[in-house]
Amino acid sequence: MTDQHWPAALAEARLHVVSGKxxxxxxxxxxxxxxxxxxxxxxxxxxxxxxxxxxxxxxxTPPLPYAEQRIAVAPDGGEVRGLSVDAEAALLEYLEMxxxxxxxxxxxxxxGAIEFATTLAPGLRDVLLTGKVKECVGRxxxxxxxxxxxxxxxxxxxxDAPPTGRVVKFLDxxxxxxxxxxxxxxxxxxxxxxxxxxxxRTAVHLVTQLEDLPVQETLDTVSEITEAxxxxxxxxxxxxxxxxxxxxxxxxxxxxxxxxxxxxxxxEAAGLFLKDEEVDGLVSETVEHAERVQVEKAVRSGLxxxxxxxxxxxxxxxxxDLGGIYELAELLREQGVR
Amino acid sequence: MADTAxxxxxxxxxxxxxxxxxxxxxxxxxxxGGVGKTTTAASLALRAAEQGRRVVVLTIDPARRLxxxxxxEELDNEPRTVPGALSPGSGTxxxxxxxxxxxxxxxxxxxxxxxPDRAQAIxxxxxxxxxxxxxxxxxxxxxxxxxxQLTAAGDWDLIVVDTxxxxxxxxxxxxxxxxxxxLDGRMIRLxxxxxxxxxxxxxxxxxxxxxxxxxxxxxxLGGQMLADAxxxxxxxxxxxxxxxxxxxxxxxxxxxPGTSFVVxxxxxxxxxxxxxxxxxxxxxxxxxxxxxxxxxxxxxxATLSGARAREGAETLEASRGDEVAAAVLRLHAxxxxxxxxxxxxxxxxxxxxxxxxxxxxxxxxxxxxDLDGLREIGRRLAS
Numbered sequence: 001m002t003d004q005h006w007p008a009a010l011a012e013a014r015l016h017v018v019s020g021k022x023x024x025x026x027x028x029x030x031x032x033x034x035x036x037x038x039x040x041x042x043x044x045x046x047x048x049x050x051x052x053x054x055x056x057x058x059x060x061t062p063p064l065p066y067a068e069q070r071i072a073v074a075p076d077g078g079e080v081r082g083l084s085v086d087a088e089a090a091l092l093e094y095l096e097m098x099x100x101x102x103x104x105x106x107x108x109x110x111x112g113a114i115e116f117a118t119t120l121a122p123g124l125r126d127v128l129l130t131g132k133v134k135e136c137v138g139r140x141x142x143x144x145x146x147x148x149x150x151x152x153x154x155x156x157x158x159x160d161a162p163p164t165g166r167v168v169k170f171l172d173x174x175x176x177x178x179x180x181x182x183x184x185x186x187x188x189x190x191x192x193x194x195x196x197x198x199x200x201r202t203a204v205h206l207v208t209q210l211e212d213l214p215v216q217e218t219l220d221t222v223s224e225i226t227e228a229x230x231x232x233x234x235x236x237x238x239x240x241x242x243x244x245x246x247x248x249x250x251x252x253x254x255x256x257x258x259x260x261x262x263x264x265x266x267x268e269a270a271g272l273f274l275k276d277e278e279v280d281g282l283v284s285e286t287v288e289h290a291e292r293v294q295v296e297k298a299v300r301s302g303l304x305x306x307x308x309x310x311x312x313x314x315x316x317x318x319x320x321d322l323g324g325i326y327e328l329a330e331l332l333r334e335q336g337v338r
Numbered sequence: 339m340a341d342t343a344x345x346x347x348x349x350x351x352x353x354x355x356x357x358x359x360x361x362x363x364x365x366x367x368x369x370x371g372g373v374g375k376t377t378t379a380a381s382l383a384l385r386a387a388e389q390g391r392r393v394v395v396l397t398i399d400p401a402r403r404l405x406x407x408x409x410x411e412e413l414d415n416e417p418r419t420v421p422g423a424l425s426p427g428s429g430t431x432x433x434x435x436x437x438x439x440x441x442x443x444x445x446x447x448x449x450x451x452x453x454p455d456r457a458q459a460i461x462x463x464x465x466x467x468x469x470x471x472x473x474x475x476x477x478x479x480x481x482x483x484x485x486x487q488l489t490a491a492g493d494w495d496l497i498v499v500d501t502x503x504x505x506x507x508x509x510x511x512x513x514x515x516x517x518x519x520x521l522d523g524r525m526i527r528l529x530x531x532x533x534x535x536x537x538x539x540x541x542x543x544x545x546x547x548x549x550x551x552x553x554x555x556x557x558x559l560g561g562q563m564l565a566d567a568x569x570x571x572x573x574x575x576x577x578x579x580x581x582x583x584x585x586x587x588x589x590x591x592x593x594x595p596g597t598s599f600v601v602x603x604x605x606x607x608x609x610x611x612x613x614x615x616x617x618x619x620x621x622x623x624x625x626x627x628x629x630x631x632x633x634x635x636x637x638x639x640a641t642l643s644g645a646r647a648r649e650g651a652e653t654l655e656a657s658r659g660d661e662v663a664a665a666v667l668r669l670h671a672x673x674x675x676x677x678x679x680x681x682x683x684x685x686x687x688x689x690x691x692x693x694x695x696x697x698x699x700x701x702x703x704x705x706x707x708d709l710d711g712l713r714e715i716g717r718r719l720a721s
Contacts, residue, residue, distance in 0.1 A: 022503065023372025023604060057608075095554050108551055116525040117555045119473075119516070120567055124559065163371060165399075165503060181560030212705040213401055241672070244665040259662070266663025270650035274642065281640030285673055286666050291703035317675040319607070319683070 020207030123176030203233030
């Protein structure tokens, strides 16, 4: 059962890329996934690349600098660190490694030279951002046994990637490299990025909701991802609302037909003697719900046809706050995420 | 105004009055991604046309079915009459729609500013391919350019503009400026010919560091890339004054009387935070904000409290009473909770912006895929 939701192959992945249509809860679920993967005393890194400070907002911390810092602890001792990668800072960091710019780096930034260089080659920006992510995935520390053994610093890295419209272009570093020199340090690094992103160490997850447009966009993106040779992970179906109506009543309820006199006597049995317009209001709410459940059913069968592992997260009616992230992480764990 | 702030009830955004007002010439729909901007723009355009205005709606990247409902099967960068939009009796009204083709708009802009030979030289530059298709900011710049063209053509009395699907609503205002400052060419000349560019203020500040940087950049990007970019900027230079001036004129248009902004947001913290930034920015820029469309809300239709509904459901469940009635009560309790959360989230926005008029647009069960759907949204927008 669990295996269907989160197959063993996904448990092996070290880099989890999370994308989705705007507004579906991509950042929220990336955060919950990072927290779920940190369970059991592990250490994960949650990375954002669009400068939105979405991570800081989700975890209710001050804006993240361009440095990895702890943003949350898992209930049993694991740790989530957060990083907001910025292309200009990544380029400067890069140049520092090969050329000693010293303090002058800062004046270059002030004059706009760094921004200019990253603007000049749009591919460079993506190469720098994914390059930094790759560096985080590959970074190791001593294994603590006093010898020379080294272990990865992060058990998993979760990337809050650009939304579905842009994500394949973002991850398709091979194409972006077309705008770069054929040799040189960044070239070498980006070859490593290509290798990582096309390997089983990576999984691209898509967040969706059970509505027409998000599901259509998800299915389109799945084909794009597969065509680009990137490893598809799971579909995270977010904000699933419980279907309250008994299945037998559903079709009738969608037209309002099944909600006549029986409903009123049912309500009276519950001690609720309501005015006509109150009952009408309840009926119209129920009709809307039934219509939506039918749409959900239809789009769900489209999603099922894609044959991908699926995880479901409920709508948190009171909204998503920090407690909500822990709740979602727990639900991911229950569906086999590890 | 003070009353509004105290009562906590925001002012009502009357979109029908805005559409009916002949002084409204340009309506810009903005907001962060995924909030229903394009649908809102299309619905407002249809409604205005059915009320007798001659309208064109510029969409940027419509979902397939929405495009189809507007009769937009392909991207051809020209406004086309929307088939079946108007009943024969709707008088002077007219609705045209178009999808922005950013490459073609850029090509036309270049052609319009120079001789055919020079334009060809620009089109042939490999770097032009990059800048006209995949540059960040090009889409926003071209949307602005197209808006300028539509205004200049003068064929419509209302232009409704959808804005590009960026993460931030502010990009629509900022991206053209970013692109302009890139094209002004100063930095590219320094980078491509650092040895010859000596003697200016920049070089004095950073000295040899700049040479080192230029060398590094050229190692990363390759010499050819820099040479192409440099040739491009030189060819572009003569046109640049024209472009810059043009972009500025369009920017001014956004500030002109007759232009109104409608900010679209979902009742979610992120979307409303973006809406908040945008409202503040519009006010800084003295650009006219009509109001906020709070899209896809879930208002309750019965005054029964959530607690009583839940109690009732529990009673029925415990006594194995009517299953459907219990479900109806559970649903209502969920709905009350959702509506309360939406009100709380909106409350944060209205506390910061008590004078911004707001209209709630209740969610529809299905996505819009035909003109009737757009009409229904239009009705909800104007209620």
